[in-house]
Amino acid sequence: MPASHRLLLLVLALGSVLLTALAAHHGFFWDAVLQASRHAQWYYDTRFTHLLVPEALDAGHPTLFAAALAGVWRLFGQTLPAGHWAMLPLVLGTLWQVYCLVRRFVPRAWVGPAVLLLWLDATWLTQSTLVSSDVALLFCYLLALNGLTARRPVLTLAGSLPLVLLSTRGMILWAALALTAALLGWLDENPLRAPHGRFSAAARLLGRRIWPLLPALLLAGLWLGLHYQLRGWVGYNARSQWSGNYALLGPLGILRNVALIGWRLLDQGRLLLWLSGAAALLALWRGGWRPGPTTWRLLVLWLAPALALSGAMVWYANPIGHRYYLPVLLLFALLVAHLLSELPARGLARMLTGVALLGLLSGHFWVYPDHMANGWDATLAHWPYYRLRHRFIDWLDARRIPLADVGSNFPNLYPLHQVDLNGDPRRFAPVDLRRNRYVLQSNTMNFGDAVLDSLQQRWPLLHEERVGQVYFRLYQRPSDGP
Template structure:
């Protein structure tokens, strides 16, 4: 490894350590309150006496992340800080897997800008500072992907086996890896002209087995988990009686079209619009210069397309909210594809334009960094766990709770919404069993509202028009507002 690459990796690793240190007291956030904190608490308290979670918070996800976090707690004690530090090896492992991908597809001169383009994605940086199963999913996916590219079946199996036991999205990404393997090997099976002049596919049982067998252990593990879950609960995938049943409601044509738009939005959000524009400019200039896609470009498309197609092909039909983090592997691979196009542009024999690829790369990097400032107005849904813009939330939440305590206002009289609707202990692991009341504008005396929380337009209108703003905390792009009911309501 060149010295400059070692320095780059060390700098990015130290940056990740610093971000983890700064975020070590941030409580569990968004879906991680359920999938990390509550799952791990169950296994920490009960072990494997009952491997399936209680019905009231069983969302159908495989249990590996919660089990692993519970194991860490048994060694070092259950705390938010321990949970954050436990994520660091996965973050650094992801950095190494991304470096291997960058080294494979980019020339040495473009490793530095290429790795920065990949690593500085706003959604990845945000997730890397959270106790999130999606970090583990991303690491396992990239580990298996590098195994496919290097034709190391053991590595592919080592990545896919835990992948399918981390979350339901891990099961979908297993299918994406299968499609990726097929696309990567497809040129070898393309119809060839035999000696007699006829075309035939060079596809045999042996080649199919070589393709499939590294993925089989994960398939068996997934089948075993789903079978066990079905035997103990009577359902897999989703429970029609669960609080999340509405997320699996089938949509009509208008709803499907809306989901397609949302997926497109997720792919360009948080500064990635600049990445797409830079990639389009680079591709246009390359085409005008006589360049045509080669094997490396085809391989990168074979890496990027499957996770997008598999995830989208399932999610567009349902009402389930579509998060940015669902596409994390695809977002990182998109940046790698754009870096490849810029490297190809730099290789064209046009001395007058040699500096242009570097300028475009700098613009793309600035665009990605700007993604942490992409916060929409209150009535437009924000992906708060998809950028570092959410960081002030944790401090403001603590300050608001402290103010309520100082005023002698019981939390049970204050309505609040997701992700602030859980018991305080589930978020902070402090042993505080108090919780906010559900939002009910006809019964609540107080309502604690933030632009990070899920409040509908009608509730926001009512609070702003008919309630008294009693207290406000604000930092960065995040605010907390305490409303008190008026006497004339």
């Protein structure tokens, strides 16, 4: 490994250590409250005497991550820093997997810029500071992918086995790995060119590529079968509080999801990454360049998870978050890095790389107005949320206003202990303008347009604080009703 590569990895690793230290006392955020804290709390309290979480908490996902977090608490204490520092090995492991993947596909001189294009993605940097199963998902996926591309089946096995037990999205990503393996085998040997025995050759080739993934498929099947045996359902439960997320959409809803996925790929500064890649491709094409084996392989690596994830999610009402596409986001950045490295004009390549990097860094400032959805768990712009939330709780306590009298909304509806691990069972009330005496609203919370309009137009503003791009507002019920 060249000294410049070692220095870059050291700097990025130290940066991750610093981010972890700064975030060590941040509470659980967004979906991590359920899939990490609440599930882990169950395993911790019951001392692992139950395999499945209670049905009221069961969204259909495997719970390996939550069980592991509960184990961390048993070893090091049930504190926020224990969980955050336990994530650091996964973050650093992901850094190494990114480096190994980049080194395999771009020239040595371009490894540094390529690693930065992947590592500085706003969604990834933000997730790396959360106690989130998506960090484990990305690490396992890249580990298995490195095994496929390097033809090291042990790595593929080691990555795919835990992948399918992290969440149902891990199972979808298993399908992406299988599709990747099949398409890479096709590109490498193309058995259909053989004049005889083409189908048997294709079957043998597919088997050689995919066999390291089969134990994970068996493991996923065992878990799904056991879940069905114990609960009577897998994936979808019509009686659960999340059943609405699995409602099938009509044509317009599907088109909306397709557009939303497209925006997720462009959001948070990635628009400039796409434009840089398009400019590089145009310059290369005009110069007579045509895609070679490396380009096609990288296209496969990117398209396989994009198709698998989109094909599984586009039909349903479940909101599609930026973090769902983490492997897709990073692998597209790798494809762009490859195109930039192919440019013969070094000045143009450096300029486009700089534009792309500036775009990625700007992603933490892409915050939309109140009536537009923001991916707060995918941008470091959400960090003031933790400080402001504690300030407002202290403000309410100082005035002896019970939290039960204050309406709020996701992600601020869970018991305080499940967010902060502080032993406090109190919680805010769900927002109901006919019942709440007060409403605590923030641009980081999921308030519907009608409720937001009513608060801003009719409810007196009692207290407001803003830090960075995050604000918190406490409204008091008007004397003449909602």
